Amino acid sequence: MTEAKEVIVTGAGIMGASIAWHLTKAGAKVTVIAGSGAGGVATPNSFAWINASWGNPEPYFRLRIRSMAEWTRLANEVPGIPLQWCGGLCWDLPRPELEAYAAEHSAWGYGIERVDRAGAARIEPNLTELPDFALYVAEEGVAEPVAATQALLADAERRGARLLTGVTATALVRANGQVSGVDTSAGRIVADEVVIAAGAGSPALAATAGIELPIGTPPGLIVHSRPYQKLLNGLMIGDRLHMRQTAEGRIIAGSDFGGADPGMDAAATARDLFAAMKAMLRGADGLELDFHTIGYRPTPVDGFPIIGRAEGAGGVYVAVMHSGITLAPAVGLFAAREILDGDRDPLLDPYGLARFTQ
Numbered sequence: 001m002t003e004a005k006e007v008i009v010t011g012a013g014i015m016g017a018s019i020a021w022h023l024t025k026a027g028a029k030v031t032v033i034a035g036s037g038a039g040g041v042a043t044p045n046s047f048a049w050i051n052a053s054w055g056n057p058e059p060y061f062r063l064r065i066r067s068m069a070e071w072t073r074l075a076n077e078v079p080g081i082p083l084q085w086c087g088g089l090c091w092d093l094p095r096p097e098l099e100a101y102a103a104e105h106s107a108w109g110y111g112i113e114r115v116d117r118a119g120a121a122r123i124e125p126n127l128t129e130l131p132d133f134a135l136y137v138a139e140e141g142v143a144e145p146v147a148a149t150q151a152l153l154a155d156a157e158r159r160g161a162r163l164l165t166g167v168t169a170t171a172l173v174r175a176n177g178q179v180s181g182v183d184t185s186a187g188r189i190v191a192d193e194v195v196i197a198a199g200a201g202s203p204a205l206a207a208t209a210g211i212e213l214p215i216g217t218p219p220g221l222i223v224h225s226r227p228y229q230k231l232l233n234g235l236m237i238g239d240r241l242h243m244r245q246t247a248e249g250r251i252i253a254g255s256d257f258g259g260a261d262p263g264m265d266a267a268a269t270a271r272d273l274f275a276a277m278k279a280m281l282r283g284a285d286g287l288e289l290d291f292h293t294i295g296y297r298p299t300p301v302d303g304f305p306i307i308g309r310a311e312g313a314g315g316v317y318v319a320v321m322h323s324g325i326t327l328a329p330a331v332g333l334f335a336a337r338e339i340l341d342g343d344r345d346p347l348l349d350p351y352g353l354a355r356f357t358q
């Protein structure tokens with residue numbers, strides 16, 4: 001019998017958790033190392049909208065829609081993943097652009113329904129401002145990000161993975177162009193392969209093996225109300241803000257792709273955003289702002305994921321991206337297959353690191 005492959009996964013956000021879970025399930029000996037606790041850094045500050053919505057070329061749409069299907073599979077396999085296909089009502093573009101998006105994505109198989117003002121009111125009866133025209137996608141949803149990440153890590157541990165939180169990876173260990181482990185704040189750990197799923201911390205770690213990751217970290221502010229009675233049925237992607245109600249009953253909102261620019265005075269931005277959100281909801285008189293978060297999205301400079309091995313450095317696999325909540329199940333599945341069997345899923349073809357050097 002061949003020995004199980006030993007893999008270190010750096011990062012305990014949604015991406016590290018999904019890769020670690022899929023590797024463990026496929027029989028690898030996995031150690032997860034994270035400076036944070038189980039749950040990650042960007043992940044707890046995410047809006048967590050699972051979608052294949054407008055603005056993406058067809059190959060990226062195909063990866064996203066595949067990942068939406070993989071969420072359902074994962075939630076059936078892992079106990080305690082809070083996944084909800086609650087639907088998304090979208091009107092954050094002018095009508096001609098919404099029409100173009102609907103025509104294109106419907107042709108690709110996305111389940112888009114055109115709705116008028118009365119239709120929008122039926123979907124979200126507590127909105128005070130209703131759009132004359134919106135698009136509704138019943139198959140969009142949410143996985144509460146921290147709970148989903150912790151459920152994946154707990155199940156990976158149950159299957160034999162080792163989880164080291166509060167441990168920082170300081171450098172990749174390299175010999176003859178091959179990575180053979182990591183130096184950490186708790187000493188050296190050796191392995192057959194190291195996965196860098198360290199979000200915004202990925203470029204610094206990759207640089208220790210001479211790998212350059214072109215990643216930006218744009219901030220996004222989200223306001224969170226105290227838990228409240230149910231006012232929203234699903235995701236609301238409006239022209240001025242995006243909002244949803246969490247599994248605990250908090251209404252959360254951001255103004256730009258699920259986050260707002262914090263500006264010079266983040267507390268003032270949060271108060272203004274919360275006031276705008278409250279004004280959009282009927283029955284929200286008692287709604288109170290509890291806190292706001294500012295998350296930094298780990299975003300490759302061309303906006304698309306980086307997934308795969310770096311050329312010239314064996315034994316290291318990179319998985320860094322925005323839309324990590326949407327993409328985590330497919331990326332975890334495909335990364336585990338590539339790391340263990342060498343099979344690269346064609347859906348990953350556009351997302352190698354080599355695209356930045358060609």
Ligand SMILES: Cc1cc2nc3c(=O)[nH]c(=O)nc-3n(C[C@H](O)[C@H](O)[C@H](O)COP(=O)(O)OP(=O)(O)OC[C@H]3O[C@@H](n4cnc5c(N)ncnc54)[C@H](O)[C@@H]3O)c2cc1C
Pocket residue numbers: 010011012013014015016017033034035036037039040041042043044045046047048049050167168169170197198199200201202205219220221222254257258259260294295296297298319320321322323324325326327
């Ligand atoms: C405001 C906002 C809104 C968003 N909205 C959406 C959305 O609606 N839909 C969607 O799909 N995505 C959304 N995203 C993006 C999504 O949240 C991220 O892509 C995803 O959370 C990234 O997960 P991750 O595991 O890669 O990173 P993180 O959650 O940041 O985890 C990184 C992990 O790496 C660890 N780490 C870093 N460096 C080291 C080191 N040197 N040693 C050890 N550990 C290390 C950290 O401690 C942490 O555990 C949003 C993000 C933000 C901020």
